[in-house]
Amino acid sequence: MLMSFAKYRLLRQFFLPLVFFSSFIYPVAAIDTVRYPVSRHADLDSHNDYTVEMLRLAVQKSGAKLVLLPVANDLNKIRTLSELTEGNTIDVVWGGATKEREASMLPIRICFMKGLMGWRIPLVTKRNSQLFAKVNNIGDLRKFTAGQAYHWSDTQILLASGIKVERSYEFEYLFRMLGAGRFDYFPRSIMEIWNEFDGHQEMDIAIDTHIVIHYPSAFYFYVKKGNNELAAIIQRGLEVAIKDGSFDKLFYSFHKEDIVKAHLEKRKIIELRNPFLTPETPLARKELWFSIEDLKKITH
Numbered sequence: 001m002l003m004s005f006a007k008y009r010l011l012r013q014f015f016l017p018l019v020f021f022s023s024f025i026y027p028v029a030a031i032d033t034v035r036y037p038v039s040r041h042a043d044l045d046s047h048n049d050y051t052v053e054m055l056r057l058a059v060q061k062s063g064a065k066l067v068l069l070p071v072a073n074d075l076n077k078i079r080t081l082s083e084l085t086e087g088n089t090i091d092v093v094w095g096g097a098t099k100e101r102e103a104s105m106l107p108i109r110i111c112f113m114k115g116l117m118g119w120r121i122p123l124v125t126k127r128n129s130q131l132f133a134k135v136n137n138i139g140d141l142r143k144f145t146a147g148q149a150y151h152w153s154d155t156q157i158l159l160a161s162g163i164k165v166e167r168s169y170e171f172e173y174l175f176r177m178l179g180a181g182r183f184d185y186f187p188r189s190i191m192e193i194w195n196e197f198d199g200h201q202e203m204d205i206a207i208d209t210h211i212v213i214h215y216p217s218a219f220y221f222y223v224k225k226g227n228n229e230l231a232a233i234i235q236r237g238l239e240v241a242i243k244d245g246s247f248d249k250l251f252y253s254f255h256k257e258d259i260v261k262a263h264l265e266k267r268k269i270i271e272l273r274n275p276f277l278t279p280e281t282p283l284a285r286k287e288l289w290f291s292i293e294d295l296k297k298i299t300h
Contacts, residue, residue: 034059034066034230035091036093037080044158047113047191049273050254051094054112055221057250058237066233073170077175081105084224096153097218098276105222106231109282110238111192114251118217118274120154121193121262122146122185122208131184132210138162141213141270147183154187157215161272179203181225186215190262191255212264215272218281242287256298264292 036055052068059066071090073080084093085104095101096117097109123129135141138161147165148155150172158165166183168174175196178186185208188196197207223230241247252259269292282288 032066033069035069035089036070037090037093039068051112053255054250055092055234057246058234060237061240061246062233062237064233071275084222091142091227092221092234094219094221097220097278097281098153099278101222102278104225106225106227107220107222108231108234109218111218111219111220111233111279111288112238113219114288115217116255116290117189117219118215119190119264119290120187120192120213122187122211123193123205124185124198124208125179125274126204126206128184129206129208130137132208135211136268138270138272144184147177147186149174156276157272157274160275175200175203175205178205185229191258194258210268211270212262213270213272214265216277216283218277252298259295260299264276265295
């Protein structure tokens with residue numbers, strides 16, 4: 001039976017406000033979802049899985065009922081960071097700490113990498129495997145040219161220390177540049193270098209056995225300015241994980257093997273400064289940073 005026009009108008013007056021109202025309450029569900037970018041180099045990004053697991057641990061320990069949602073991302077790091085501040089597709093990113101990033105985004109100032117990104121071993125060519133055999137200090141290191149990406153915070157740290165740097169926009173191209181002799185070495189963190197070496201065997205490269213470059217380095221989760229609720233959730237969860245030991249347990253479950261086989265105790269440590277950390281960087285919190293003394297804890 002056909003509905004009368006009067007009845008239709010009555011039902012319309014009743015339901016339209018509900019539809020209008022629901023269009024505003026529906027996005028509230030998105031607050032329960034934390035979107036994070038999936039790197040286009042995830043297959044070569046040896047710490048991507050760890051980062052996601054640390055984010056998951058932080059959310060779990062916070063007690064918040066949030067769902068982590070990966071978002072396909074074909075942008076490089078600098079454009080991914082821009083997407084957080086300018087777009088509406090992701091809620092959290094991660095990256096090295098710089099004054100510019102901390103000014104444009106909201107950092108959670110707990111380095112979930114424990115500063116390990118600042119422990120760098122050079123990749124060299126096999127023909128130059130003894131390149132650093134007689135390098136003992138930063139003055140010796142300045143004789144050689146490093147390779148880095150334009151957008152990496154590490155690039156600026158090396159330049160600030162007077163290190164010559166050859167740069168590229170493309171990560172993969174840096175390995176080809178090394179093999180072609182465009183620069184002398186490609187410093188990689190001890191949590192990255194082993195997988196990257198294994199993935200580029202055909203390029204006739206080698207892992208240096210003589211030195212390790214070290215500088216203070218913080219690696220944070222960032223959220224959009226104003227998203228204080230999500231920042232507080234991640235901060236709270238990380239603090240709980242540090243206190244109950246699950247933070248270190250997760251960290252070493254991923255990185256103990258890499259740290260041990262780096263044989264840091266046998267290498268000459270070349271210390272560099274990092275002028276790009278803000279005064280708020282919690283360097284005084286010793287439990288947040290890996291040190292040579294920690295080797296004893298994980299090797300005995």
